[in-house]
Amino acid sequence: MTTSSIQSATRPAIPGYTYGQAGTPRSPISLLELEDLKKSLLFGHDDIQWLRKARPILEPQTETILDVWYGFVGSNPHLLKYFVDTRSGEPDAAYLAAVRKRFGRWIVDTADANYDQAWLDYQYEIGLRHHRVKKNKTDGAHAAAHIPLRHVLALVFPISATIRPFLEKGGQPPADVEAMQAAWTKAVLLQAILWAQPYVREGDF
Numbered sequence: 001m002t003t004s005s006i007q008s009a010t011r012p013a014i015p016g017y018t019y020g021q022a023g024t025p026r027s028p029i030s031l032l033e034l035e036d037l038k039k040s041l042l043f044g045h046d047d048i049q050w051l052r053k054a055r056p057i058l059e060p061q062t063e064t065i066l067d068v069w070y071g072f073v074g075s076n077p078h079l080l081k082y083f084v085d086t087r088s089g090e091p092d093a094a095y096l097a098a099v100r101k102r103f104g105r106w107i108v109d110t111a112d113a114n115y116d117q118a119w120l121d122y123q124y125e126i127g128l129r130h131h132r133v134k135k136n137k138t139d140g141a142h143a144a145a146h147i148p149l150r151h152v153l154a155l156v157f158p159i160s161a162t163i164r165p166f167l168e169k170g171g172q173p174p175a176d177v178e179a180m181q182a183a184w185t186k187a188v189l190l191q192a193i194l195w196a197q198p199y200v201r202e203g204d205f
Contacts, residue, residue, distance in 0.1 A: 057170035
């Protein structure tokens with residue numbers, strides 16, 4: 001059994017969570033290209049180690065972190081509309097709840113990523129789920145059919161900046177908190193760049 005299959009077997013059964021599962025489309029980005037992208041971001045082995053140290057701090061706070069992020073989306077109608085049922089005009093509670101479960105797991109996956117083919121493929125899948133190609137399909141939702149790339153990229157900042165208070169609760173020295181914060185920001189930006197691939201004209205990414 002491969003390392004990826006072992007890790008897949010230990011992941012929780014969350015509806016729509018297909019990390020490491022058969023049928024997840026293969027990313028058009030190669031592992032070599034991923035490594036080059038990490039170099040462009042100055043994302044190295046030290047960053048991965050800081051993310052590993054962040055996991056036991058962040059994981060117990062997952063629901064509180066999600067409350068902050070969901071509160072941000074809910075307070076901005078231009079973001080919340082991507083979760084509104086176009087038939088009723090009201091936020092789709094089931095859709096929001098399903099995404100929240102995967103979003104919570106995403107926090108752990110970000111801190112624990114090994115950047116292998118399964119991880120890379122799942123980033124492509126996430127990008128597709130924001131794009132009109134697969135938006136709504138995973139959960140059978142009836143919300144807006146496409147999230148513009150500008151909002152996907154803009155959310156890198158709030159998802160990065162709001163993590164610092166949670167890291168500080170781990171009681172680590174300020175220098176360690178700063179290192180974990182920097183690693184988290186790089187990891188989020190790396191993923192957002194990969195999520196952008198479905199939006200980009202072939203040959204331009």
